[in-house]
Structure formats: structure tokens, C-alpha cells
Amino acid sequence: xxxxxxxxxxTGGMFAAIDAKDTQAFVGYLTGDAVFRFGSAPAVxxxxxxxxxxxxxxxxxxxxxxxxxxxxxEGSTLVCEGExxxxxxxxxxxxxxxTDVFEYDGDLIAEYKMYIDIAPLYxx
Numbered sequence: 001x002x003x004x005x006x007x008x009x010x011t012g013g014m015f016a017a018i019d020a021k022d023t024q025a026f027v028g029y030l031t032g033d034a035v036f037r038f039g040s041a042p043a044v045x046x047x048x049x050x051x052x053x054x055x056x057x058x059x060x061x062x063x064x065x066x067x068x069x070x071x072x073x074e075g076s077t078l079v080c081e082g083e084x085x086x087x088x089x090x091x092x093x094x095x096x097x098x099t100d101v102f103e104y105d106g107d108l109i110a111e112y113k114m115y116i117d118i119a120p121l122y123x124x
Contacts (some may be wrong), residue, residue: 014109015066021058023051032110061121063087076080076104086121094121 027047029034036050037043044053068082072087080102085095096116103111 015068019064019066021063021110023054023058026054027051029109030112031105031110034108034110034112036112036114038114060089061086062089062091078102078104084116088121096120 014026014029017029018085027034027050030050032044032047034047034050035043035045036053038051038053038057041053044050064087065085066082067084068080070081072079078101080100081098083095083097085093096114096118098114100115101111102109102114
């Protein structure tokens, strides 16, 4: 998959799965032994472990909505920059900037690194 076609797939499919809180659809975009790092949390390896970590995070929010502002690709690497709006369980919204770096193995993501300061989501 080229970076340009990867950009279309990511913004259309994977982020929609995340925003729908559809963990199984999300991990379907990953290789079986993918590595996922969310912010400063330790990296998680493998679809099952990633699904468990993502489900744990989804349990702490009511919703999310991603707005991808820019994508850059070269070879098997795709970088997405944007903002994500999280809805807290109490209904308040928090918008945070993020950058994701994806390393592909064929059509699937082998390494997903999300750079975000998630602390404001949980601040009082």
C-alpha cells in the first residue's frame, strides 16, 4: 500500500472505528504482532493486548471525534496530525492535539505510535 492510499484508508476507516469505540474493527487494521503506544503509556504488543488496552481506555470516556488536519507519507510510514475531541463520562468535552506515526507491513499497521498529552482529559 502506498502512503497516499494509506492516508485515505486511515482517515476514513480506522479513525471512524476508534470514534465508534469499535475495538475489533480497530485492531483489524493492525498486524497480529503490532506494537501500539498511546502517549507516554508503555507499548503494548499483539492484537489481543492492544484490544484490552483500548477497551480499558474506552471505558474512561463517553466518546471521541478525530479531526485529521494533515497527513504525510513516505514509503511504509504515514504521519497524521490533528485534534481529537474527547467527551468525558460527565459530558464535558476536551480537545487535544495529537500526532500519530504508523509503520506499515503491507496493508496493515505494524507499529502505531500516538503522541499526545492525555493529562488534560483527566484533570479536574
